[in-house]
Amino acid sequence: MSLSIVIMAAGKGTRMKSARPKVLHKLAGRPMLSHVISTTSSLKAALEVVITGHGAEQVESSMKAAFADAPLKFVRQEPQLGTGHAVQQAVPVLPDEGITLILNGDTPLIEAATAQALVDACAGEKLALLTINLDDPTGYGRIVRDGWGEQVLAIVEHKDATETQRALKEVYTGMMAAPTRLLKGWLSRLNNNNAQGEYYLTDVVAMAREDGVGVVAAQPRDEVEVLGVNSPAQLADLERRFQAVQAGKLMEQGVRLADPARFDLRGTLQCGSDVDIDVNCVFEGSVTLGDGAQIGANCVIRNAVIGAGVVVHPFTHIDGDKDGVRVGDGSLIGPFARLRPGATLGREVHIGNFVEVKNSTMADGAKANHLAYLGDADVGERVNYGAGSITANYDGANKHRTVIGNDVHIGSNCVLIAPITLGAGATIGGGSTLSKDAPEGQLTVARAKQVSLSGWQRPQKIKR
Template sequence: MDAAGSERFGILTVEMEDPTGYGRIVREAGKIVRIVEQKDASEPQRAIREINTGIILAPTGPLRRWLSTLRNDNAQGEYYLTDAVERAVADGMEVVSAQPRALWETLGVNSKVQLAELERIHQRNLAQRLLEAGVTLLDPARIDIRGELTCGRDVTIDVNCVFEGRVHLEDGAHIGANCVLRNSTVGAGARVQPFCHFEDASVGAAGRIGPYARLRPGTVLGEDVHIGNFVEVKNSQIAAHSKANHLAYVGDATVGSRVNIGAGTITCNYDGANKYRTVIEDDVFIGSDTQLVAPVTVRRGATIGAGTTLTKEAAADKLTLSRSKQMTLDAWQRPVKQAKK
């Protein structure tokens, strides 16, 4: 627009290594005099590498007049808008050109293949900006940013990670391979192991997440929280230095500091119609394979024995457990397969 103003005919042009299929910019004494389409071009014209990108700027009044004079006496039997260039030259109007900063800015998309190629260019440009800002990408060709990714200092991102929506990685964060983060924040110095999925979640400073962990919407983790392999957290707040290291589900829960949640523990938050919250206060130890049937509260310093199904409040600083008494049956014999007749 700056080059053409309101009194000149402007064309966005670009030089290509292989201009096949594009209209060539024909110049005489350095000035543009016409655009010749591929099928109508002579051999010398086909050797021209400057092409028409399809973006033009022309004064409205003269353009209407030129369009009314277009003919289809060409190799394709079509009406070429580009013939308006020759009309402008005949009327004494100056035809000027401008060039984009990069060829890819003018590329068109007419197939899934071209769309994929342009997407890769876009992702490569985003990766370049991250590298220039000091982010370490283990392979710049294997990252997908499908929204806005912002990073602090000394951030490291391994291969095949996908970032959707708005994602922020604070100083020193490390994201392992094959992770998907959507609308989430990862705190300073946190390490996310491979194959983790976050959505609308926040990880505190120095957190340790994964591998194979899932943080669902509403998850807020405090400082130095550990969420291990095959642990799912949903709509829960977990305070500093707490851990759920293996095979657990924490949903609709408020968890205090320095809590240990054993393997196989779940919060039973849904009765088939409504969701209820579980409250676990500071310094609680929950043994493996425990079911916390919400609404329920575990008071400060309580210990829950392995295999417990907790349906009532657990008292502070005491051991609570519910399991059947272990027995040994001396007269019992293991069944033996009967011989087939």
């Protein structure tokens, strides 16, 4: 039976107090709506409909860019007149048969297994609601059951509920699955005779009962799956809950986290055995840490493969972006180092404090220990790159490469003006500015002759 998915993402999110559409606020480094669409991709739906409204163009362009290959359609709800009105906007693009699964764009941590369980509960015949029991159900629609607690009779919105109904703990999460043919009929019968003058999707429960359609409920594995976001405080709370789950999974695999409460994963992290991660580290994109890797405090690592036995000292920033960064086994990085896209380091490479490497390869045993820049360079084995030295790789219009052979020693405060090649075993005198190739095995010095001027006096400040 074909599956259609409708994701409601039209709300303004007034309590967020932000010009950004609510569903584009980020959880774990990604827009909330992006989490939902990523989850639904595993359900193999024939159609996914995203209902936009506030900031529609921004939401649609963002999701089209992120999910270019997904079967997404966008419909707009303008103005926003309630959840039922929102789903009514999707009716023209929905097929007449199959099952329609309705999810919320501001409830980002729904799991695929829970969504599938809701579809299975519907089975093409029943109205299936995703419910949960909450200690504090404030703001949620309450589930009203019969006297035996078996049949769902209705969902009552919080603002329309009586005091007795507000005491109920079982709530509707905003997600349901229904036979598409029946859902279309129910949506056509909605009215706005309520305190808010809105069209409530929850009213379809009473319609299903009138039509003799069974109303069933399914529940998620964990409360975190159904927690929606309406304010910065709720977003922050959900972020910490999500990160606690990620930290727990890593520790179950043997990763040692100095403090799970001070750990952030905003992508995927694959770890070998005996990995140590200190406090306040952020991992983004796709990151792999080899056996025995040690990550110091306050590091940010994005899209990188870190080899076995690597030590990344505190306050290091590794950003692989689209090109990635690779760090070979046994290397030492930082503190306060920066590895940029395209940095590829061999085994036992040393990158020290305030050293930046971009789009460059460094062969086994190469070292740049202090205050240096290597951009668009190919560095050979056992090279010693002096403090304060840089590759001048940009001529104002184009980038050029610097090639440094094996066993080259480069003194402090050198400028290598690319394109340039330093032959194997060359030594470059400190303070040299080179614009021509340096031959193998020779000392090359390019700096002004030192002079001392007798009788010269330092300028004095004029007193007024």
